Amino acid sequence: MKFSIVVNEGPYTHQASDSAYHFTKALLAKGHEVFRVFFYHDGVNNATRLTTPPQDDRNIVNRWSKLAQGSELDMVVCVAAAQRRGIVDEGEAKRNGKDSTNLAPGFRISGLGQLIEAGIQADRIVVFGD
Amino acid sequence: MLHIVNKSPFERNSLDTLLDTSPGGAILLIEDGVYAATKGNAFEPKLKAAMDKFKVYALQGDLEARGIADRVTDGVAMVDYGGFVDLVANNKTNQSWL
Numbered sequence: 759m760k761f762s763i764v765v766n767e768g769p770y771t772h773q774a775s776d777s778a779y780h781f782t783k784a785l786l787a788k789g790h791e792v793f794r795v796f797f798y799h800d801g802v803n804n805a806t807r808l809t810t811p812p813q814d815d816r817n818i819v820n821r822w823s824k825l826a827q828g829s830e831l832d833m834v835v836c837v838a839a840a841q842r843r844g845i846v847d848e849g850e851a852k853r854n855g856k857d858s859t860n861l862a863p864g865f866r867i868s869g870l871g872q873l874i875e876a877g878i879q880a881d882r883i884v885v886f887g888d
Numbered sequence: 889m890l891h892i893v894n895k896s897p898f899e900r901n902s903l904d905t906l907l908d909t910s911p912g913g914a915i916l917l918i919e920d921g922v923y924a925a926t927k928g929n930a931f932e933p934k935l936k937a938a939m940d941k942f943k944v945y946a947l948q949g950d951l952e953a954r955g956i957a958d959r960v961t962d963g964v965a966m967v968d969y970g971g972f973v974d975l976v977a978n979n980k981t982n983q984s985w986l
Contacts, residue, residue, distance in 0.1 A: 769964065772951075773894070773919045773920075774894075774919075777894070777918060777919060779971060780969045781973065784924070784968075784969035784970050784972065784973045785973050787970070788970060788973050788974075790973065790977070801891065831922075874918055882976050884892070884976055884984065885984040885986065886894075887984065888892075888984040888986060
């Protein structure tokens with residue numbers, strides 16, 4: 759079955775990003791297809807590679823990147839939410855005159871149309887938030 | 889329909905509202921939502937009364953993380969993340985009560 763996941767909450771806030779991660783991992787373990795993981799609202803903060811949690815804590819951002827790498831996940835960050843919160847890739851840095859980027863590997867910045875498509879294309883869509 | 893509830897009934901009224909407004913289906917308690925599924929809590933009578941309309945599940949890892957996996961209300965089924973996936977797959981629609 760084809761699934762899409764929506765993450766509306768940042769890392770280390772409550773539990774939404776952890777729940778979404780474990781759910782996505784379980785989906786893949788059961789052989790389901792993950793069409794897209796869409797990060798929206800504060801969820802875009804899951805996509806900054808500058809995160810540095812204490813060494814004995816889980817690294818939520820790296821964990822998503824690693825999962826994407828191993829499973830070819832399409833992890834999309836909402837562009838408007840990202841701009842508000844300073845999540846920047848090279849294209850956005852150039853377009854908005856920023857001096858650096860911080861988008862973590864495995865993520866890409868795109869628009870809300872990707873969320874609509876995720877809802878249309880997948881058999882199930884599950885939202886994680888606060 | 890699968891209803892996913894992630895907040896304690898003592899913090900938000902999402903579970904309360906869902907029980908009052910939905911005709912039935914399955915409820916999965918996750919994150920702080922699992923507090924609704926403990927024996928003797930003040931919300932338990934309402935949850936128990938709803939069990940003829942709703943099948944209630946609670947995420948085992950979230951119960952264990954809170955040290956309450958050994959006092960789950962009778963009739964509540966514990967599931968792991970694989971069970972969570974199956975619940976979503978087996979219900980045509982799902983709603984996260986955020």
